[in-house]
Amino acid sequence: MDFALAIFWLFAGVSILYVIHFGLYLTGANFYDIWQQRRKGMRGVRAPGEFQPECAATATWIRRALPEVPGLVSIIIAAHNEESVIVRTLDSIAGSSYRNFEVFVADDASSDLTGRLVRDYQVRHPMMELHLVRMRHNIGKGAALNAVLRRHARGQFAMTLDADSIIGPDTITNALSYFDDPCVAGVAANVQILDETTVLGILQRFEHMIGYRSKKLYSLLNAEFVVGGVASTYRMRVLRKVDFYDTDTVTEDIGLSAKITNLGNRRFRMIYGADVVAKTEGVLSLRALAKQRYRWKYGSIQNLIKYRGMMLNPSRKYTPALTYYRMPMALLSEFTLLVSPLAWTYAVYWSLATHTPALILGAYATITAYTLLTVWMDENLTVRERGRLSVYSPTAYFLFYIMDLVQLTAAIRCILRSRGLFRRPEINTWKSPQRAGSLVVARAT
DSSP, rough: HHHHHHHHHHHHHHHHHHHHHHHHHHHHHHHEEEEEEEHHSSTOOOOGGGGGGHHHHHHHHHHHHOOOOOOOOEEEEEEESSSTTTHHHHHHHHSSSSSOOEEEEEEESSSSSSHHHHHHHHHTTTTEEEEEOOOSSOOHHHHHHHHHHHHTTOHHHHHHHHOEEEOOOOOOHHHGGGGTTTTTEEEEEEEEEEESSSSHHHHHHHHHHHHHHHHHHHHHHHHOOOOOOTEEEEEEHHHTTTTTTEEEEEEHHHHHHHHHTTOOOOEEEEEEEEEEEEEEEEOOHHHHHHHHHHHHHHHHHHHHHHGGGOOOOOOOTTTTTIIIHHHHHHHHHHHHHHHHHHHHHHHHHHHHHHHHHHHHHHHHHHHHHHHHHHHHOOTTHHHHHHHHHHHHHHHHHHHHHEEEEEEHHHHHHHHHHTTHHHHHOOOOOOOOOOOOEEESOOOOO
C-alpha cells in the first residue's frame, strides 16, 4: 500500500510539474507575441536585452568587428547522399528576398548524385553564388561544416541548413533583424514539419509546434542554450571565437549553441525567432523516429554533462533563469521520462479500480486544450492549416503516448551506453535518414 501511495504521489508530482510548465510556456509565449508585434511595428526597435548594462559594455566590441548594416550571409548545407532533396533546398534559397548571400554545399563524400545535381544547378543558375565543397571521405557533419566555415565562408553571418530543409522568402531577412541587438550571438529558427498526412507526421508536427513555442519563454528569460541546426544563424565573429563546431558529441548543433552560451549568456544571447520559418521533413517510420530521438537524447545528455558548469552557477556572466531554471529542468526532464510511464500506468489502473476517471479525463482535457491553444495562437499557420490541425488536436493526447514510449526507449539506450556520455570520442561519420523528397531523380544509364 505504501508503494502504491508513493506511485500516486509520484504521478501527482509529475503532473503538477507539467501543468506548471504548460502555464509558464503559455504565459511566456503570449508576452513574446506582444513583444514581436511591438518589434515589427516600431522602426529601429532593439531586442529586450540590449539595454542591460552588461550588454552595453559588449556592444562596442561587436560593432567594431561588424558593420551595423547586415552584410553577406554564408549559407552552408551539409549533405551526404541527398539527391532526392538537395535541389528543393537550393530552390528555396534562390527564392529568398534577401539577395546578399553565398551558398556552400558541404558534400560529405556522397556516393549518389548529390554532387552532380549541385553542379548542374550551378550551370542553370549562374547568377547565384553557389559553391560545391566535396570531402574526400566521410568526416562527419560537424567536421564538414567546419571545413567550409574555416576555409571558404566570407559572410558576416552564417546560416546552416539540412539538405532536406527549405526556407521561406523572408527567412534570412527576419533572422538578421534580431542581430540589431549587439548581444545576440545566435538565432534559432521556427522549424516546422513539411508533411503531416500520416500518424507519425501529425505527431511530429504537434511536437515541434509545442516544443518551439516553449522557446518563446526561454528567449524572454534569456535562458535558451539549445539551437538546432536547421536555419540557425550566428555571427561569424562569435563562431571564430569558439572555434566553430566541436565534433565530440552526436548533436553538433546543440554543442555549438551550448559552447557559445558557456561564454556567458548575458553577453552572448541565444534568441528564438518565431518568424524565422524553416520547414523540414519528418521521419518516415517508427524505427527511424526511435533512431533519431535516441541520437538527439544522447547528444543532449552529452552536452548537459560537458557544460554542467553552467548549472547552478552563481557567476554573474550567466542569468539566474539559465543556471537555476533552464539547465536543471533540462536535466530533470530526462529523469522524468523514466518514471512517467510507470506513473501514468498506475494512474489509469487507480482510476479504473476506484471508478474515478476524473484524473485521466482532466489530464486529457489539459493536453487537448493546450494543443488547441498552440494551434490557434501559431502566427505562421494559414486558416486552412489551423482548421485541419484543430480537428487533429483531440488525438494529441494519445499520439504523445507513442512519443513517450520512443523517448523512454531512447533513455534506456542512453543508460546502457552511458560510457560514451562521459568519454566522448570524435564523431567522424554520419548517415542521412531516408527522405520522402519531392524530386524524381533519373539516374544516368
